[in-house]
Amino acid sequence: MAGYFAILLVLLTLVSGLIWLFDALVLAPKRKERLVLAQSGAAGQLPAETSDTLLKEPAVVETAKSIFPVIAAITLFRSFLYEPFQIPSGSMMPTLLVGDFILVEKYSYDVKDPVWRKTLYHNKLPKHGDVAVFKYPEQPTVDFIKRIVGLPGDRIIYRDKQLYIEKACVEGQTSGCGALERVAQTLLPDNQFYQGQLPQSRYREALGENGHDILVTRGVPDQIRGYYQQQGTAVDEFMVPAGHYFAIGDNRDNSRDSRFWGFVPADNLVGKAVFIWMSFEFSENPNSWLPGWVPVGVRFERLGKIE
Known part of the structure; x- marks a missing residue:
């Protein structure tokens, strides 16, 4: 609903x-x-x-x-x-920052009625690399935003901060599927993100049409004990069921996503995040006299299409 x-x-x-x-x-x-x-x-x-x-x-x-x-x-x-959303957390950094206001394209996927969310019209399906908004499976009244990395039938492995995908073959497809492949990452030198006091490494990940940037915190081990356990797979391996998707945050060590709670049903999809139309900067100084929710600046350079 x-x-x-x-x-x-x-x-x-x-x-x-x-x-x-x-x-x-x-x-x-x-x-x-x-x-x-x-x-x-x-x-x-x-x-x-x-x-x-x-x-x-x-x-x-x-x-x-x-x-x-x-x-x-x-x-x-x-x-x-289109529906506007505000980014409330850093789980999608560096792609999306706290204070970003985005537009979500509702007709990118199945078109649903606005109350009961029953499908009215079957449209396109999500692709690898899409930034999607969906109803959180464990609490459907809450909207989550993550990146789609696994489609129905895909085999996903997240091991030692590296993503591997074995894409499912669709009817008539003979290449680009059926084999486990490492998603290439290129280290970017200019990064100033931190998780607490720990510096983060910024990589360009080659997933989707144009790729995107991710953050990895080398000082934080993978939290595999909290991973969603799927019968018949290794602890860091996931087989995406039919009619479901696997979604993770770009801030890989600071995101609660499919690795921890499982898969996103297709019926939970809200739309594809396509554009940042406003981005406010907030003070991180705990001694500031301004309330934390009051903007101290506008990040005009962030406005534009979402990769």
Whole structure:
């Protein structure tokens, strides 16, 4: 089921629309009848002020008619086209930072209704390397954002901070699948990210059409004891079931993802993150007089397409 805000928008749209419709079909004709009767009794000499009073819409109707087009447009836009999200954590660094505001393309995958999230139209499927927003399988009212690294039928291994993928072969495919391959990583020299006091290494990972950057904290061992245990596989190996996806964060040692709770059902997919439209910087100084949620700057250089 959708989040509370989506449900609220749909309810506001329905209520305001029904009030407008009820007024148009029932209340407005009655107001006109009263005006006609009053004009007949006054022999056509009814003052303009009285006519305006008789035709005046109730305040609730006036409010509904003013907000319905706006609320309906917002509901349609965020339900079927694009929905804005704010990045709340560092699990997708360096691709996405805390304070980034992004647009998620809802029609990139299956189009779903905004309340019950039942599929209305089957569209494209996620690809390796997509940054996707989905309903957290363990708490479906919460939205998560991670990178899709495993498609249905894929075999995934994450070992010693290295990703390996054995892509499933689809019908008619004879190359680029069926063999376990190491996803190439290239160390980037310019990096200033830290996990606590530990420096992080930044790599360019060759997954997807153009690749993307990831962070690895060499001083933090892989937390394999907390990994999701799948019957018949090694502790750091995962076989993606049909109708599911494997998603992990770009901040590999600071992300709770499919390695720890399992797979993302296709029905949980919300859309593909495609664009950063605003990015605020916040103070990390604990002695600052400003509240932590107050922006101290705008990172204009971050605005643009998400890799």
